[in-house]
Amino acid sequence: MQFRNYLPKTLFGRMLSIIMIPMILVQLLTIFIFYERHWDTVTRHMASQLAADISLLTDRLGSAPDEATVEVIQATGWQYFTFPIQHYPDADFVGQNSAPPASFAEQMLRRELGKRVQQPWYLDIDSDPNLIYIDLQLDQGILRIFASRKRIFSSTGWTFFGWTLGSSILLFTIALIFMRGQVQPILRLANAARALGLGRQASDYQLEGAREVRLAGRAFQAMRHRIMRQLNERTEMLAGVSHDLRTPLTRIRLQLALMGENEDATAIRADLAEMEDMIDAYLSFAAGEGEEPTEDTDVTKMLDRLTTQARNAHAFDISFTPPQPALPIFPLRRKAMRRAFENLISNAVAYSTKAEITARYRNDEVTVIFDDNGAGIPAERRDDAVRPFVRLETSRNRQTGGTGLGLSITSDIVLGHGGELSLEDSPLGGLRVVIKLPV
Numbered sequence: 001m002q003f004r005n006y007l008p009k010t011l012f013g014r015m016l017s018i019i020m021i022p023m024i025l026v027q028l029l030t031i032f033i034f035y036e037r038h039w040d041t042v043t044r045h046m047a048s049q050l051a052a053d054i055s056l057l058t059d060r061l062g063s064a065p066d067e068a069t070v071e072v073i074q075a076t077g078w079q080y081f082t083f084p085i086q087h088y089p090d091a092d093f094v095g096q097n098s099a100p101p102a103s104f105a106e107q108m109l110r111r112e113l114g115k116r117v118q119q120p121w122y123l124d125i126d127s128d129p130n131l132i133y134i135d136l137q138l139d140q141g142i143l144r145i146f147a148s149r150k151r152i153f154s155s156t157g158w159t160f161f162g163w164t165l166g167s168s169i170l171l172f173t174i175a176l177i178f179m180r181g182q183v184q185p186i187l188r189l190a191n192a193a194r195a196l197g198l199g200r201q202a203s204d205y206q207l208e209g210a211r212e213v214r215l216a217g218r219a220f221q222a223m224r225h226r227i228m229r230q231l232n233e234r235t236e237m238l239a240g241v242s243h244d245l246r247t248p249l250t251r252i253r254l255q256l257a258l259m260g261e262n263e264d265a266t267a268i269r270a271d272l273a274e275m276e277d278m279i280d281a282y283l284s285f286a287a288g289e290g291e292e293p294t295e296d297t298d299v300t301k302m303l304d305r306l307t308t309q310a311r312n313a314h315a316f317d318i319s320f321t322p323p324q325p326a327l328p329i330f331p332l333r334r335k336a337m338r339r340a341f342e343n344l345i346s347n348a349v350a351y352s353t354k355a356e357i358t359a360r361y362r363n364d365e366v367t368v369i370f371d372d373n374g375a376g377i378p379a380e381r382r383d384d385a386v387r388p389f390v391r392l393e394t395s396r397n398r399q400t401g402g403t404g405l406g407l408s409i410t411s412d413i414v415l416g417h418g419g420e421l422s423l424e425d426s427p428l429g430g431l432r433v434v435i436k437l438p439v
Contacts (some may be wrong), residue, residue: 012183019175027164043105043152050151051112053081054134057145058117064139077145089141094122102126105152125149185209189217196224197418245279294331299366299437302338303357310345318348320357327361330439332417340413341368343406344433348372352430366437374430382423386411410435 077083101107120137136143185208307320348355352374414421419437426432
């Protein structure tokens with residue numbers, strides 16, 4: 001498994017990871033150093049200081065102090081160290097601590113008391129949530145010294161942890177807002193480019209975002225305007241040529257009508273019909289990337305209708321199997337896509353005796369497959385087959401070779417929708433045409 005498989009797939013996710021991962025690592029490293037150095041050092045120092053204060057008091061006690069000495073120790077402890085001290089003459093000493101310490105602070109305090117206090121002692125830090133106490137064994141009972149838990153448990157650790165967590169959340173929120181604002185212009189540019197690639201109506205992209213994004217946006221606008229201008233110029237040029245050619249053709253038809261019926265007039269009429277068919281084919285090719293708007297199209301119904309028409313009009317053995325699951329309804333230039341499918345069905349009718357159409361939907365892509373049992377196209381000629389004005393049948397007879405625009409028009413329409421057309425060997429023995437359309 002490669003590392004990139006674990007990376008976020010979106011630009012926003014990757015930008016967020018670039019910021020968050022180093023920040024988290026720095027915070028973890030800081031906390032580790034703080035707890036290893038600062039926390040341990042402070043706790044050790046506080047335990048040592050508390051044990052030293054208690055030692056100052058216990059050094060004056062001895063093992064059998066009188067009541068006056070106990071009263072002095074009580075007054076001194078409260079005045080200088082804020083130690084409430086109680087003397088229990090009749091209490092029994094419970095013995096030294098035998099259980100392992102529950103925390104590092106307790107461990108340090110036990111160690112320091114063991115170094116500094118001569119009398120037997122017992123430490124309890126769990127009975128009271130606010131106080132700890134140390135029992136000293138005397139000949140007459142015990143002397144209990146109370147101290148605040150703050151003397152050995154530092155609150156700076158939790159303060160630091162809270163600050164670290166709070167600052168991380170604050171930085172994360174700021175980074176989230178900032179990155180979202182930076183990613184949105186890129187996302188809008190990507191959506192506009194995708195719409196243009198799919199042959200759909202792409203609204204004018206508004207320049208926004210960082211300098212690099214604006215630069216890419218200007219390049220996209222220039223590319224879009226250039227593509228649309230070239231398409232319009234191509235269509236207008238061929239339409240103009242068609243108009244100019246049809247004018248003399250109309251005059252020739254009028255002159256033929258005056259000539260009457262003879263062998264030469266019949267031949268000329270056939271040539272005129274051929275020229276008009278060629279002009280219509282050129283215009284169809286030019287209209288492959290025309291200004292037809294996209295609309296939601298049910299490809300399944302379209303294929304079923306075209307299959308039925310071909311079967312009824314030509315008595316042709318053609319079948320279409322509706323896919324499971326059903327194909328989604330998505331935006332297409334309906335007339336152009338219908339023309340593309342009609343061209344493929346017409347080729348199958350002309351060059352084979354049987355055809356099958358199948359379709360499927362997978363990974364946001366619709367795939368339509370046309371199979372026939374004709375002669376097929378050799379692998380080395382398939383690239384030429386989709387080039388405009390290339391006829392694989394080399395004779396001059398248009399009844400067998402056509403104009404060389406059928407597959408070109410189909411490929412042009414498919415590419416205009418952001419799709420892909422490929423030619424393969426069919427299981428039926430002829431040609432397989434595979435059309436992939438992004439949804």
